[in-house]
Amino acid sequence: xxxxxxxxxxxxxxxxxxxxxxxxxxxxxxxxxxxxxxxxxxxxxxxxxxxxxxxxxxxxxxxxxxxxxxxxxxxxxxxxxxxxxxxxxxxxxxxxxxxxxxxxxxxxxxxxxxxxxxxxxxxxxxxxxxxxxxxxxxxxxxxxxxxxxxxxxxxxxxxxxxxxxxxxxxxxxxxxxxxxxxxxxxxxxxxxxxxxxxxxxxxxxxxxxxxxxxxxxxxxxxxxxxxxxxxxxxx
Amino acid sequence: xxxxxxxxxxxxxxxxxxxxxxxxxxxxxxxxxxxxxxxxxxxxxxxxxxxxxxxxxxxxxxxxxxxxxxxxxxxxxxxxxxxxxxxxxxxxxxxxxxxxxxxxxxxxxxxxxxxxxxxxxxxxxxxxxxxxxxxxxxxxxxxxxxxxxxxxxxxxxxxxxxxxxxxxxxxxxxxxxxxxxxxxxxxxxxxxxxxxxxxxxxxxxxxxxxxxxxxxxxxxxxxxxxxxxxxxxxxxxxxxxxxxxxxxxxxxxxxxxxxxxxxxx
Numbered sequence: 001x002x003x004x005x006x007x008x009x010x011x012x013x014x015x016x017x018x019x020x021x022x023x024x025x026x027x028x029x030x031x032x033x034x035x036x037x038x039x040x041x042x043x044x045x046x047x048x049x050x051x052x053x054x055x056x057x058x059x060x061x062x063x064x065x066x067x068x069x070x071x072x073x074x075x076x077x078x079x080x081x082x083x084x085x086x087x088x089x090x091x092x093x094x095x096x097x098x099x100x101x102x103x104x105x106x107x108x109x110x111x112x113x114x115x116x117x118x119x120x121x122x123x124x125x126x127x128x129x130x131x132x133x134x135x136x137x138x139x140x141x142x143x144x145x146x147x148x149x150x151x152x153x154x155x156x157x158x159x160x161x162x163x164x165x166x167x168x169x170x171x172x173x174x175x176x177x178x179x180x181x182x183x184x185x186x187x188x189x190x191x192x193x194x195x196x197x198x199x200x201x202x203x204x205x206x207x208x209x210x211x212x213x214x215x216x217x218x219x220x221x222x223x224x225x226x227x228x229x230x231x232x233x234x235x
Numbered sequence: 236x237x238x239x240x241x242x243x244x245x246x247x248x249x250x251x252x253x254x255x256x257x258x259x260x261x262x263x264x265x266x267x268x269x270x271x272x273x274x275x276x277x278x279x280x281x282x283x284x285x286x287x288x289x290x291x292x293x294x295x296x297x298x299x300x301x302x303x304x305x306x307x308x309x310x311x312x313x314x315x316x317x318x319x320x321x322x323x324x325x326x327x328x329x330x331x332x333x334x335x336x337x338x339x340x341x342x343x344x345x346x347x348x349x350x351x352x353x354x355x356x357x358x359x360x361x362x363x364x365x366x367x368x369x370x371x372x373x374x375x376x377x378x379x380x381x382x383x384x385x386x387x388x389x390x391x392x393x394x395x396x397x398x399x400x401x402x403x404x405x406x407x408x409x410x411x412x413x414x415x416x417x418x419x420x421x422x423x424x425x426x427x428x429x430x431x432x433x434x435x436x437x438x439x440x441x442x443x444x445x446x447x448x449x450x451x452x453x454x455x456x457x458x459x460x461x462x463x464x465x466x467x468x469x470x471x472x473x474x475x476x477x478x479x480x481x482x483x484x485x486x487x488x489x490x491x492x493x494x495x496x497x498x499x500x
């Protein structure tokens with residue numbers, strides 16, 4: 001029979017969906033800024049594999065000549081990005097949800113097994129709680145990355161007033177590279193995230209909006225027939 | 236067992252079946268989600284299409300974004316700006332030999348020092364006319380630091396000149412130093428910047444006449460330029476013609492093109 005199984009608390013659903021457009025705007029406005037000095041590429045032994053970014057890409061997204069606009073958007077939405085992130089972290093701490101999210105000592109070994117399972121190399125996945133080991137690592141890493149974006153951003157935004165922060169990230173150049181690399185990290189996270197969400201199916205996706213999953217459970221044998229406690233009367 | 240349960244769920248005394256609960260919760264959640272998505276999209280369209288600010292001291296930005304820039308400026312000025320926060324300096328040997336040249340609006344060509352005088356407009360109405368020779372008799376300050384452009388590049392470079400503080404003291408501009416802003420313009424008025432006084436009076440702010448071992452050349456603001464390490468390059472005016480003081484924001488070339496007025500680092 002069908003059973004409602006609570007999965008994602010309201011706050012986690014809201015912060016998730018609030019973050020999505022904010023992060024999209026931060027990445028977009030960040031590209032408007034980056035364009036003005038687009039010096040990064042992945043070059044190994046003199047061969048350039050990826051150039052950030054090719055001209056066709058800039059023109060497709062109408063990026064060129066919008067530095068001032070990019071900065072104006074970036075320095076407004078940074079506040080929302082930070083506030084939403086702090087609120088989420090505060091909530092996970094206070095509610096105790098962090099116990100489901102933070103990797104434990106088995107997670108790193110188990111995550112490897114999860115990856116093998118998801119790639120159809122291994123038949124079984126290790127038993128899990130709300131999130132599997134790979135999810136725990138990914139969802140904790142993304143929060144640390146968000147925090148990293150805030151700090152590296154602050155370091156390159158006010159490199160004089162926060163010169164200690166700039167120093168901590170290895171100087172202005174390196175702080176700027178970290179800030180950029182973290183953004184590439186979000187994009188990679190997003191690609192894997194979307195793939196996994198599609199593979200996991202509707203029940204899982206819906207739970208990030210409605211908060212629950214529907215399970216088919218074999219009812220436990222009972223002796224006395226009466227309405228269960230969690231079934232509320234009509235309201 | 237199954238039959239027993241489904242019977243129970245369908246019993247009239249128990250109006251909300253699991254199926255109904257699912258439906259109801261889905262409906263509410265997706266309705267709220269849809270409203271949120273529509274609201275977010277609408278909010279974005281509103282912001283993206285919001286009218287430009289009325290051109291004045293600042294121009295070229297969307298009205299709400301300009302307001303946000305100004306508020307953010309106040310936040311960071313009040314919370315973080317401290318004149319004791321010094322810009323990191325480097326050994327002189329690290330300074331670039333060839334200093335990058337980005338733009339020379341208002342400072343094209345050459346301006347031999349003998350054809351130039353710095354005009355300082357005092358609040359009394361009097362105008363000081365100062366020659367480069369006179370400035371060069373003042374204590375000389377040098378700095379090797381990482382010059383930062385708003386575009387994102389930076390370069391370690393070495394500059395020498397008079398610290399703005401020493402300049403203000405020497406020419407007895409105490410009253411002027413209590414004003415909120417200093418405005419600087421090129422002799423042809425083509426480029427101009429407004430600097431908040433705390434940044435101008437920062438100990439590392441220079442009126443520079445020398446880079447590396449040479450007097451400034453045409454490309455770098457001959458004969459005198461501003462070197463203000465607590466600001467982006469756009470505020471480091473080349474070829475200073477006049478200096479004014481005021482309590483309201485002086486006009487600023489890039490703030491009129493949508494950039495943040497403060498542009499502090």
